[in-house]
Amino acid sequence: MYARYARKRPVSERRHADAAAYLPSGITRSVLDFAPFPFAVEAAWGCRLRDVDGHEYLDYLGDYSVGLAGHNPEAVREAVESVLDSGWSFGAVAPEEAEVARRLCERYESMDLVRFTSSGTEANLAAVSLAGKWSGHSTVLAFDGGYHGGFLSFSRDGSSLNVPFDAVVCDYNNLESVRSAFRAHHGRFACVLIEPMLGSGGRIPGDPAFLRGVRELCDVFGVPLVFDEVQTSRTAVGGAQSVLGIRPDLTTLGKYIGGGFGFGAVGGRNDIMRLLSRTNEPHFDHSGTFNNNRFSMAAAAAMLNRVLTAESLDELHQRGERLRKQAGELLCGQGFQATGWGSLISIHPVDGEVRCAADLAGADRRRVQFLFHELLERGVYIGKSGFVTLSLAQDEQTDESFLNALEGALQAAAE
């Protein structure tokens, strides 16, 4: 499988070998590191990619959900062209930032005020810092399999990566585990940090009753609830919280809202957010050179005004629900299954129910690697760990091609 892949991609292989002299593992995003070497892209348009060896792929990775609008969408292109004409990096207020903030606060009932960052990781770090300043505590209650950024991922066995604060890690979809953590560590928590669906942890949706229970516990113990909606915000105009009917105290956003440019935001309750106000006492400063990066701000304004309509998000969501069901029918009986929510899907090499990270612990990931390579062979690109993320550039015809490729890949896996 690796030899066949490498034989067809000599230019990518050479580029990767050259890059490895200066970049650890020859790449600069761990998630893109797969064996024998990742292919290099030369061009992208709509829902297609072409690599430097001339192969075309249907893009069903969607850059881990950044690519919601597809490649080079007209609205973002026009916004970027206007920035090219009028300048960027002012070291001063950008024309679009207040508009982007207003749009977000209009969409998210739970957001009174919002602050921008350069990435989802930073948005979560800002949320945890704000909650810490507000509460006077420093420990975060997080969840096994929770991924909140390159420096913010949690696991039950203590192998959390580089978390720069104390954390108590509970089991996802297990309210009892949260209840006992609150009892055992009463008075220590700065916040509860949770994704409405474990995203990078396997696209495992939170039970509405579990998420409501977490909200209630936060109310009882007076601890701010932070919803990381960096991935799930695409489920509806007001994010997953509007679908669930749960109002978090802080929400973090990122990814696709910046139309492919670095973007992050934290927003929420006035009394917490105003700690960032110069005139508030106490207050704390949070500067970031790229917080109001003009390309991100202009692209986000275009996304919010022209692309992320209620209709487009609903259509994407419904197509995702259909595709997950159709893919699930192919996967079922082959030792695989598809989990997810709307346009965010993940393929797992397990039969049993998947409700938390531990349910995936014994999975043979090599089986997903095999599927990933067999899909590449058939011209379809998904995430190396089985992530499938839909974009507005795809349609039912490309979904049909995806399903045909998946069927072929599964047959190859069974041989």
Ligand code: PLP
């Ligand atoms: N939060 C969630 C739920 C994510 O999925 C990610 C990225 O995958 C992040 C935060 C981090 O965002 P970024 O990669 O922009 O730092």
